[in-house]
Every structure is written in C-alpha cells, then in structure tokens.
Amino acid sequence: SQQGEEDPQALSIQEGENATMNCSYKTSINNLQWYRQNSGRGLVHLILIRSNEREKHSGRLRVTLDTSKKSSSLLITASRAADTASYFCATDPYTGKLIFGQGTTLQVKP
Amino acid sequence: DVKVTQSSRYLVKRTGEKVFLECVQDMDHENMFWYRQDPGLGLRLIYFSYDVKMKEKGDIPEGYSVSREKKERFSLILESASTNQTSMYLCASSSHLAGGTTDTQYFGPGTRLTVL
Numbered sequence: 001s002q003q004g005e006e007d008p009q010a011l012s013i014q015e016g017e018n019a020t021m022n023c024s025y026k027t028s029i030n031n032l033q034w035y036r037q038n039s040g041r042g043l044v045h046l047i048l049i050r051s052n053e054r055e056k057h058s059g060r061l062r063v064t065l066d067t068s069k070k071s072s073s074l075l076i077t078a079s080r081a082a083d084t085a086s087y088f089c090a091t092d093p094y095t096g097k098l099i100f101g102q103g104t105t106l107q108v109k110p
Numbered sequence: 111d112v113k114v115t116q117s118s119r120y121l122v123k124r125t126g127e128k129v130f131l132e133c134v135q136d137m138d139h140e141n142m143f144w145y146r147q148d149p150g151l152g153l154r155l156i157y158f159s160y161d162v163k164m165k166e167k168g169d170i171p172e173g174y175s176v177s178r179e180k181k182e183r184f185s186l187i188l189e190s191a192s193t194n195q196t197s198m199y200l201c202a203s204s205s206h207l208a209g210g211t212t213d214t215q216y217f218g219p220g221t222r223l224t225v226l
Contacts, residue, residue: 040222102150
C-alpha cells in the first residue's frame with residue numbers, strides 16, 4: 001500500500017543545530033501530518049499541512065509540502081536535547097485512514 | 111486537551127490466552143483506531159471504527175477482532191494470542207470529517223504486549 005517514506009532513517013546533531021527530515025509519498029493526498037514519538041510512548045501530533053498549502057510554521061517547526069514532487073520536509077530549528085525522539089510523517093490519501101512512514105530517529109546531543 | 115487512555119502499559123500473556131486491550135477517549139470522537147508498531151515496520155493499522163458498532167479492517171486484521179459498544183471505548187481482542195503478536199499496540203481517536211478526509215489523530219500511551 002502507499003506509504004510515506006522518511007529520509008534519513010537516523011539523524012544525530014548537536015544542540016542548537018537545525019534538523020531536517022524528509023518524507024516522500026506515492027499518490028495524491030488530502031493532507032500530510034507529522035508526529036513525534038518519545039521512546040516507548042504514544043505519538044504526539046505536531047503539524048498538519050493541507051494539499052493546497054506550501055508551508056506551515058509552529059514554534060520552532062517548519063513544514064513544507066511540494067505536491068508536484070510528492071514530498072514534504074520537517075525542519076526543527078535550534079534543536080534541544082528534548083527534541084530527541086522519532087518523527088513520523090503520515091499521509092491522508094482520501095481514504096479516511098492515515099498511512100504512516102517508518103520514521104526518522106533524531107538524537108540531539110547536549 | 112484530548113485524552114486517550116489504554117488499559118495497560120505493559121502486559122505479559124501466554125500463548126493461546128484471550129487478550130483484551132481497552133482504549134477510552136474523552137473527546138466524543140467518532141473515529142477510533144488500533145495500530146501495532148514493530149521495529150522497522152512502522153505503524154500498521156489493525157482495525158478502525160467510524161461509529162458505535164461499526165468496524166472496518168485495516169491492513170493487518172488477521173488474528174484480531176474489535177468491539178465498539180460505546181462511542182468512547184474501542185477494544186482490541188486477541189482471540190488466541192501467539193508469539194508473533196508480541197508488539198506495541200497503539201490506540202488513537204479523531205474527529206470525523208466530511209469527504210473521507212482525516213483529522214488529527216490523538217494517541218494513547220501504548221500497551222507493550224509480550225506473548226510467551
């Protein structure tokens with residue numbers, strides 16, 4: 001089935017640096033969502049971007065969506081140790097269900 | 111804030127046992143979902159429900175069943191647990207939007223099930 005694919009699978013940066021994660025998908029979507037998961041916990045919604053939007057901001061988060069390339073990116077600016085987590089993109093292909101990617105594991109070193 | 115709770119954080123069961131995982135949400139959401147999460151496989155949808163007594167199969171329904179008798183509660187049932195059902199189980203809920211589109215999903219903390 002269609003699936004978002006995140007890149008890279010793992011990312012390690014120093015505190016204060018920016019982190020960029022990418023997501024690609026295969027079919028038309030209604031919206032794309034990003035979630036965060038701290039180790040062993042449930043997922044927390046970060047941001048939803050609709051197919052007619054190109055960019056969205058929330059605090060230190062910036063999400064872009066390029067529907068022509070079927071891709072999205074999540075930028076976390078001025079990262080903190082507390083940002084250490086796994087990040088998932090999820091696409092809504094007009095089915096009423098979300099399709100989750102396998103995630104990017106981000107480690108932010110103090 | 112939306113709150114989704116799951117009955118157990120950790121559960122250990124034996125092969126062949128019947129297992130019930132319960133999920134309760136307090137935001138009057140129409141939609142509820144059960145996922146399992148395994149390393150390298152991401153989140154996979156087991157079952158979902160759009161309304162009371164309504165259920166639809168997800169991508170991996172084999173070996174599972176669900177029950178939704180009340181709007182706030184969605185139960186996942188493993189009729190006869192097997193070792194390959196050892197996993198993290200995540201419940202989620204969301205509002206129902208027109209046109210088959212999805213809204214934000216709110217997740218519970220997860221249940222880590224081990225089947226021996």
